[in-house]
Amino acid sequence: MAFDAVTTLIQIVDAAEQDLMEPKLLSILCPGGLMMVSLLETIELLSYKLHFLQAFLVECKTKMNDGDTRARILHTDVQDKVARIYEKYEIKSTRILLYSGDYWRDHWRTNAELKPCEDILRLLKRIVSDIEEVKDWILEEERRAALEAEEQNITIWDTYRNALKTENEVIVGLDSDIERIVNRLCYSYFMGPFLTILKNSNIDKFRKYVLKLQVMPLVGEGGIGKTTLAKRVYGHATTIASFHIRAWVVVSKVHNLKEMLIGLLRCISPISSEIYNLDEAQIAEKLSISLMGQKYLIFLDDIWTTAAWDAIQGYLPENFNGSRIIVTTRFKKVSKYLSMNPYLVKYQTFPDRWELFSRKVFRQSLCFPRKYVSLGERIVLGCGGLPLVVVLVSGVLATAKGSLEIWRDVARTLDGVGIYDNNKRISKIVSLSNKYLPSHLKSCFHYFGVFPEDSDIPIKKLINLWVAEGFIKPHNNMSLEEVGESYLHDLINSSLVQINELSIDGKVKSCSMHDRVHEVCVREAIEGNKLCIINDNHSPKASHWLSCQTSHWPITRASYRNCGPNEIHSVLCFGKEVNHSKYSFVYPCLKLLRVLDLSLVRCSQGMPREITDLVHLRYLALSTIGSLYEF
Numbered sequence: 001m002a003f004d005a006v007t008t009l010i011q012i013v014d015a016a017e018q019d020l021m022e023p024k025l026l027s028i029l030c031p032g033g034l035m036m037v038s039l040l041e042t043i044e045l046l047s048y049k050l051h052f053l054q055a056f057l058v059e060c061k062t063k064m065n066d067g068d069t070r071a072r073i074l075h076t077d078v079q080d081k082v083a084r085i086y087e088k089y090e091i092k093s094t095r096i097l098l099y100s101g102d103y104w105r106d107h108w109r110t111n112a113e114l115k116p117c118e119d120i121l122r123l124l125k126r127i128v129s130d131i132e133e134v135k136d137w138i139l140e141e142e143r144r145a146a147l148e149a150e151e152q153n154i155t156i157w158d159t160y161r162n163a164l165k166t167e168n169e170v171i172v173g174l175d176s177d178i179e180r181i182v183n184r185l186c187y188s189y190f191m192g193p194f195l196t197i198l199k200n201s202n203i204d205k206f207r208k209y210v211l212k213l214q215v216m217p218l219v220g221e222g223g224i225g226k227t228t229l230a231k232r233v234y235g236h237a238t239t240i241a242s243f244h245i246r247a248w249v250v251v252s253k254v255h256n257l258k259e260m261l262i263g264l265l266r267c268i269s270p271i272s273s274e275i276y277n278l279d280e281a282q283i284a285e286k287l288s289i290s291l292m293g294q295k296y297l298i299f300l301d302d303i304w305t306t307a308a309w310d311a312i313q314g315y316l317p318e319n320f321n322g323s324r325i326i327v328t329t330r331f332k333k334v335s336k337y338l339s340m341n342p343y344l345v346k347y348q349t350f351p352d353r354w355e356l357f358s359r360k361v362f363r364q365s366l367c368f369p370r371k372y373v374s375l376g377e378r379i380v381l382g383c384g385g386l387p388l389v390v391v392l393v394s395g396v397l398a399t400a401k402g403s404l405e406i407w408r409d410v411a412r413t414l415d416g417v418g419i420y421d422n423n424k425r426i427s428k429i430v431s432l433s434n435k436y437l438p439s440h441l442k443s444c445f446h447y448f449g450v451f452p453e454d455s456d457i458p459i460k461k462l463i464n465l466w467v468a469e470g471f472i473k474p475h476n477n478m479s480l481e482e483v484g485e486s487y488l489h490d491l492i493n494s495s496l497v498q499i500n501e502l503s504i505d506g507k508v509k510s511c512s513m514h515d516r517v518h519e520v521c522v523r524e525a526i527e528g529n530k531l532c533i534i535n536d537n538h539s540p541k542a543s544h545w546l547s548c549q550t551s552h553w554p555i556t557r558a559s560y561r562n563c564g565p566n567e568i569h570s571v572l573c574f575g576k577e578v579n580h581s582k583y584s585f586v587y588p589c590l591k592l593l594r595v596l597d598l599s600l601v602r603c604s605q606g607m608p609r610e611i612t613d614l615v616h617l618r619y620l621a622l623s624t625i626g627s628l629y630e631f
Contacts, residue, residue, distance in 0.1 A: 005079075005086035006057065009127075010050045013043055042124045045183070049131045052241045053082060056138055074141060081134045085127070139237070172359070172387075173352030174229055181233045181343060184216060185297065185324045186242040211320045217327045217335035220345030221422060222516045223388030226328040227301055229345060233326065234299050243323075245296040252454040252515075255308035261287050261315065264298065273623070284315040295321045302454060302515065303329045306337045347385025354380050356387060360394030360495070375407045382414025386422055388514060392429045395495025396436055406436065423516075430520040433496055443471050444487050445496060448513050449522040449531050450547045452574050456500050459488065459508050461621075468595050468619035469570065496521075548573040570595035590614065598622040 063071035218226045249263035261283045335342035383389040400406040417425045463484035491497040503509040525531035532543035599621035
């Protein structure tokens with residue numbers, strides 16, 4: 001049986017790994033330290049690939065019990081392939097990997113040309129290659145089946161989903177980086193400390209170091225592709241097979257420990273809104289208990305300060321089982337604080353930029369019309385090495401309907417930017433994107449500035465807000481929600497907005513905006529007197545939209561006189577610790593309020609009765625215990 005073959009191979013590999021941890025045998029097989037590292041890496045790599053096959057066969061078995069005919073066919077085919085591999089290597093694997101140290105000592109004395117470590121390594125790599133072919137075959141079959149299912153069940157929303165997914169996921173030039181990072185997370189060993197340990201020939205100490213909790217920072221400029229790269233690593237089949245638990249959270253510029261803890265806990269187990277009633281220590285204890293004894297991968301996206309790491313690291317247990325933490329950061333100082341061996345994400349090469357540009361502008365086609373080639377090369381050269389700039393530029397041109405004038409405008413815009421001035425480059429391109437947006441999309445775009453940086457924005461909420469603000473106009477026989485979805489689609493195709501999650505029916509479930517695009521969006525909205533962001537350093541001023549990102553209620557008796565009665569259209573609160581039972585709620589400047597979002601605010605003593613005075617409200621969101629009539 002193929003499943004027995006996989007299990008047997010796993011047992012052989014595990015036994016070989018245990019044998020190779022014997023110092024005397026290692027000293028005979030691998031006199032050189034680097035060869036030993038390669039051998040151990042390859043054995044662990046083979047082990048993970050075999051466990052992938054084993055997990056797949058178990059999954060097939062489950063589906064077979066539910067009557068899935070395709071799963072039965074796949075199970076049989078994989079059985080046959082693995083059985084052939086086992087037959088091909090069974091005798092050699094048993095003889096080479098499991099012979100005792102005495103065998104090698106005797107043969108080493110009688111044959112000076114014998115190189116056992118190289119022989120074993122060469123054999124293992126052949127086995128790994130064969131197993132990898134089976135794995136690739138499985139993934140190809142799964143992909144083909146998914147395509148067939150889509151073709152047989154095509155709907156308007158299927159087309160919509162596939163178009164969005166394709167446009168949002170063009171990835172170029174990251175394959176080798178993904179492979180290296182996956183290997184480092186799952187199999188590899190950090191060479192500097194290893195060489196120090198090896199001098200002492202202390203294998204136990206070496207093994208303990210390998211299994212120690214380690215941090216891998218991905219460091220590079222904003223927009224260089226750190227998060228894209230990390231997401232691919234996080235969702236890689238080998239990564240998934242290697243860790244019992246994976247959890248992801250965005251840290252951002254101003255870290256919030258409580259939110260970080262809740263975000264990680266949400267990835268591990270279901271949580272309810274009651275968790276916000278717990279303090280940081282209680283939530284941290286829940287997280288630590290969930291991770292205790294598990295082999296886990298934690299991904300902390302966009303760390304700006306060492307303080308953010310100091311705040312959370314104590315709650316990530318040291319299980320000595322190969323758990324890993326992957327971090328993205330713009331700052332070398334932060335990356336070096338976290339690890340002596342950070343991974344530097346490099347700027348994109350011109351050929352990769354050209355391929356990305358071609359596929360984004362011409363919808364996955366690499367066929368570049370001749371009349372655009374000269375301008376295209378000039379534009380791609382002017383993009384610098386940031387994939388984000390290429391994507392933003394492509395978004396402008398993909399919706400330009402072939403206008404050579406717009407192509408020339410983009411080229412001129414990039415010509416005037418210094419080669420290292422990426423902040424100016426991004427700002428100019430985002431402004432150019434806004435310039436060519438249809439008038440009905442401009443306010444929709446700037447409204448993203450209301451949300452805090454790195455927000456995961458639910459689409460239903462976003463479109464309801466757009467409707468309440470009056471951005472969406474009736475069109476044909478479509479509902480306002482459907483028109484709003486088409487607006488969002490246009491912004492995504494312009495590369496100004498990113499898809500975060502798709503729902504089962506193919507619609508966009510949540511979206512976000514890259515933080516460097518968000519910076520420009522916020523700045524333009526503030527300069528246009530549309531937006532005021534209120535934090536601990538800024539009080540309200542005359543603006544249509546007030547975004548409260550502090551624990552304090554934004555409008556008080558002392559501050560409301562800064563705002564006229566016709567200026568504030570919306571108040572959205574994103575501070576989690578505000579308690580409105582302590583504050584007077586409505587002042588004259590809020591009488592014409594259209595939008596009031598208190599969904600993240602605690603109204604512990606009932607809904608504030610002053611809300612009944614807001615007769616122009618079109619959108620109200622709040623969370624409260626009690627009745628309106630308690631006041």
